[in-house]
Amino acid sequence: MMEWVNDIIQGILTGGLYALFACGLSLMFGVMKVVNLAHGDLAVVGGYIAVGVIAVTHIPVLWSFVIVVPIMAVLGYVLQRTLIQASLDRGVLITLIVTFGVSVVIENGLLQFFTANSRGIGVNNAFITSSFSIGSQITIPYLLLLIFGVAVVVLLGLQYFLSRSKYGRLIRAVADDQEAAQLSGVDYRHVFGIAAAIAFSTVALAGIAYGMYSQLAPTTGTDTILLFAFAAVVIGGLGSLWGTLLGGVVLGVAQLIGAQINTSDEVLAGYIVFLAVLLIRPQGLTARRAR
Amino acid sequence: MSHPPASGGRPADGTPLLDVSELTVHHGQLRALDRVSLRVYPGEVYAIIGANGAGKSTLLRTIAGLHRPTEGAIWFDGQDVTKVRPERRAARGIAMVPEGRRLFESLTVEENLQVGATYARKGPWTIERVYEMFGWMAERRSQRAAQLSGGEQQAVAIGRALVANPRVLLLDELSLGLAPVVVQRIYGMLPQILATGLTVLLVEQDVSQALRVASHLQCLLEGRTTLEGQPSDVTAEQVEAAYFGLAQAGHSGESDS
DSSP, X not given: OHHHHHHHHHHHXXXXXXXXXXXXXXXXXXXXXXXXXXXHHHHHHHHHHHHHHHHHHOOOGGGTHHHHHHHHHHHHHHHIIIIIHHHHHTOHHHXXXXXXXXXXXXXXXXXXXXXXXXXXXXXXXXXXXXXXXXXXXEEEEHHHHXXXXXXXXXXXXXXXXXXXXXXXXXXXXXXXXXXXXXXXXXXXXXXXXXXHHHHHHHHHHHHHHHHHHSOBOTXXXXXXXXXXXXXXXXXXXXXXXXXXXXXXXXXXXXXXXXXXXXXXXXXXHHHHHHHHHHHHOTTOSSOOSOO | OOOOOOOTTSOTXXXXXXXXXXXXXXXXXXXXXXXXXXXXXXXXXXXXXXXXXXXXXXXXXXXXXXXOOSEEEXXXXXXXXXXXXXXXXXXXXXXXXXXXXXXXXXXXXXXXXXXXXXXXXXXXXXXXXXXXXXXXXXXXXXXXXXXXXXXXHHHHHHHHHHTTOOSEEEEXXXXXXXOHHHHHHHXXXXXXXXXXXXXXXXXXXXXXXXXXXXXXXEEEETTEEEEEEOGGGSOHHHHHHHHHOXXXXXXXXXXXX
């Protein structure tokens, strides 16, 4: 019995990681209708940058995000204003092809320059590798708790930013009606760039978090991060920020329950839930009227 | 640039605020506007009338920068803005209330106005002033725009354009989809708006409404100018002929909406 409780707690906490994977994807889709197929690979890039930054600057592992997040934010703004905007101007479908191309380029670039070897972030760090116990059967890694906390803080921060700040308001306005925004003097391309910068910041956190939680390899971006992000977004409901946390938690719990039944069923169980939600409630668990 | 001379009775000696010359706009293969020219002088209410598909909205949208003309030029306040992006035109003082209101539906009334005021020029219009003009609006500032009635949405759309403190206000089919009494009320606000020194260029299918408020009139038919002048100088027959085309002149009624 306690094994199940342990699994569910672990699953919920893992959901925080998946929410970090998903919220950037959800934001990019919600604001500019871009399905960023390079999303996961960009997270891996963020993770690799963290590895490099830690090696070069000897910054404490957990603080590496202070450098990586701004780098990724700038990359997000630049990529949005150039490649993604250029493809958006040609039609939303073109962005699928272009971001897929970016994904392929990143994966092959990483393979070329960093080999297929996987690498972790902070593998010798005492905090990252240790856990605490409640009773005899419930073990909670500190890292997982931290990642969940970060996810909640990120989502709260995003919600506050979107609902209260000037740029948050402009982002929502542009998501509603680009032309009308232009008529009010709003350069939607700049606003898109800002939204992308924010999305890429969360992507950086996702990459670092996954590098600490597990290992990063050139293909991790598509075979794990992007897929789990999609699953979390679809389960939670497209374009809903808190939906990504709910979706992540459902996915995480489903995976751990699957693993409890049979270790090899872990990932499969997640996708079964994902497909079930698609079938029964295609709008996701948190259907929202407007956004 | 060659212009037909501005017709009599207007401040033709002054500088036009908006000077559109020989504007041709294509939608794909379709020629939506065919060498349309107009000059709007400060303080005017310039009305463009015409039936559905006459090119009225295309003209306004091109002036706002949402369409690129194939030929012709748009001068605003003595500067060529033909290639200026719409958001930059807004910053220079061209604001438009688009057809169908086009509010930011997931935003509240107040947020809609705040977006309009984000890149505002200096001037008399503030969100507070809009609230004063439309008495009901302040109370409902926290409501989502999507929850408002059509007439209320139109008022917010006008407010959103006004808080940018434009020099010229483009109004695209204010009456569309609204009850006549609501249309009357909205047009009734025009004097207050003009009193702050604004110039208005409006497009209207409802000819009688346009004739009531306009100081200058231009009629489009299939993308071409068929009539231009002051409302006092044109007869109802002339308007009708210009509106429907000479071949169909003699039909009664003035609008299909």
